[in-house]
Amino acid sequence: MAKPEKTRKNAPSKATPAKPASGKAAGKAPAATIEIAAVGPATPDVLDRLFDVVESRRGTDPSVSHSARLLARGRRKIAQKFGEEAVECLIEAVADNREELISESADVLYHLIVMWVDAGVKPAEVWTELLRREGTSGVAEKAARPRDPLA
Numbered sequence: 001m002a003k004p005e006k007t008r009k010n011a012p013s014k015a016t017p018a019k020p021a022s023g024k025a026a027g028k029a030p031a032a033t034i035e036i037a038a039v040g041p042a043t044p045d046v047l048d049r050l051f052d053v054v055e056s057r058r059g060t061d062p063s064v065s066h067s068a069r070l071l072a073r074g075r076r077k078i079a080q081k082f083g084e085e086a087v088e089c090l091i092e093a094v095a096d097n098r099e100e101l102i103s104e105s106a107d108v109l110y111h112l113i114v115m116w117v118d119a120g121v122k123p124a125e126v127w128t129e130l131l132r133r134e135g136t137s138g139v140a141e142k143a144a145r146p147r148d149p150l151a
């Protein structure tokens with residue numbers, strides 16, 4: 001049976017695009033900040049805040065918190081949900097559905113954060129790993145790996 005549409009799907013986006021760059025910034029990639037009406041700027045800080053909220057839900061009433069419900073169901077269920085959301089995300093990417101890709105991406109990030117909470121991984125540990133990789137081309141990193149003689 002087809003699953004009912006998720007409540008968050010196709011919800012009207014509060015995001016409005018940042019103003020076009022001008023002057024020195026023109027031509028550069030857009031900054032990782034967008035203005036959200038009545039909420040404020042959306043930056044990667046939102047992921048840290050989301051982590052704190054999800055972590056605070058651990059052990060609370062699953063009837064009022066989806067995070068509490070997922071955490072109570074355990075690692076396998078959490079991993080399964082993350083996998084499902086990742087597949088839904090890639091389907092929208094392949095279909096070139098931009099708005100749905102944004103919505104599914106948010107689902108993926110939320111479920112990834114639930115997985116971090118369950119596994120005891122802190123966002124700062126992931127940010128540190130990303131910073132460590134910053135500036136190293138993936139091509140160069142792959143070329144520097146020890147070669148597998150059986151490959």
Ligand SMILES: N=c1c2ncn([C@@H]3O[C@H](COP(=O)(O)OP(=O)(O)OP(=O)(O)O)[C@@H](O)[C@H]3O)c2ncn1[C@@H]1O[C@H](COP(=O)(O)O)[C@@H](O)[C@H]1O
Nearest residue numbers: 006007008050053054057064065066067068081106107110
């Ligand atoms: N970002 C999210 C978020 N994204 C998706 N979802 C929920 O994830 C659920 C996914 O629905 P599915 O039908 O795929 O999953 P399911 O209900 O587990 O179904 P089954 O697969 O078990 O049958 C929906 O209920 C969505 O609303 C989220 N729930 C919560 N958040 C954030 O987490 C915060 C805390 O939420 P609560 O823990 O619910 O208080 C919220 O304030 C939000 O910021």
